[in-house]
Amino acid sequence: MTQLISPLIEVTGLQAGYGSSQVLFDINLNIRQGEVATLLGRNGMGKTTTVRALCGLTRPNAGSIRFLGHDIAAKPADWIARQGIALVPEGRQVFPNLTVLEHLIAFAANRAQQADPWTAAKVFAFFPQLAERQHHLGNQLSGGEQQMLAIGRALTTNPHLLILDEATEGLAPIIREEIWRCLDALRQSGQTILVIDKYVERLIQLADHHTIVEKGRIVWQGSSAELDADHGIWHRYLGI
């Protein structure tokens, strides 16, 4: 099951923004190998900006991000991805001009040196719907299929850390449940995951610990048991 070893990623005093507009003020976050962590908060509070900074898509203004012992805060996105961080972005962002199979071949790598790495065949076994649609272009898929493809595409890089930004947003309940089932399976396999999502009850079942962000600052951190026990936190910070 979950192995709690040294931190895989350590974020300290992270500040970031867009142009003159600062979004993140002081983000501190540790995720250990094999953990599932979440980043919670209302819309516009800085969750996606945090994830973008971790992936090198938004350059931090200050603070450090250590991943596998390297400071990755000033590194380009492609270099960070090759160290083993994979993003399933908000809005899925599948490529409209690549087929399903091409999505799963083009970026494939065994970055975490796994004994049984994710391949296109393994993704097809995980998401059988994708196997049926393997020769369809990305823009010919339904929203749920695109989401499965975005997850599959990230998995074929065999990352140390998988980040999912609003992976269940806009999906039908039955498809959403399929995505949760997959995340459960990934957790069981020991995959380290950072999830941003709105379904707190489901996240409590899935994750080890949670971080709540409000206006670019961390306002609460704790375990699933602590979050489950205090619904006042849900109401105060998540509007539930």
Added chain:
Amino acid sequence: MMTQLIIEQLLNGLQFGLMLFLLAAGLTLVFGIMDMINLSHGSLYMGGAYLGAAATQASGSFLVGLLAALVGMALIGLLLEVVLLRRLYQRDHLSQVLATFALILIANELARMIWGPQPLMLNAPEVLSGPVDLFGISYPAYRLLIIVVGLAVAGLLYWLVGHTRAGMWVRAGASNREMAQALGIDVRKLFTGIFALGAVLCALAGMLLGPLLAVQVGMGEDILILAFVVIVIGGIGSIRGALVGSLLVGMVDTLGRALLPTLLRTITSPDIAAHVGPALASVLIYLLMAAVLFWRPTGLFPARA
């Protein structure tokens, strides 16, 4: 007689379209992946023609000239991208247009200083100087060679972009550069390779068209405008769009210029047809572009859907 004319003009349109494709392929990828407007793309075409013509004159061999044009422009393309153009990616389009327009002026002046103001003569290889019999019509062998080479290069590019892993990265980068980077693709290196490949294709077009057109200062500007029309019609960032757009523009332009005055004579007086025909023919491709943009504002095969 009319059938022969149509077949001949169809072949000419195909040949012109394929040469346009060689230019448009590099241009569309540069624009599509890096969002970079490179007005100096036509100068690479001119540079290839000049290098090839000079090397052919010096060596007496068309093949040596071709090799010199391809290798020379690949190196110049690499140098240009690494030293100058990569500094422009993060700039706005106006800066890119101004900087690459400056490159056109510099390239033109350099060509004038090195080879003088007079056009350079570049002859087709002796063995291809005569006509061949094709579908019962006599067609210049050299033009046929251009069609064969153009088709072969289009096929090679289709395979490269459509069926290799590097081609998948190129398509992914053209559609969503940030996402391609987030998946580990070094888009800068990829772009350097694409730019060098684009320069080689320009050089090939310049060298092949050299014996048909004059190798002269400014030859890149006219064809650059057509190449931009092609990528707008085909959809920015799409190789398939560049091919279809090139063939459409090549055919419409060639057939329009050859047949429109004749067709007009059947509905109006020869005098009016003689005046209106060429003028109307010269704007046909722009009408085509307007029509495509009206129904498909992002072009026929946009990389970014």
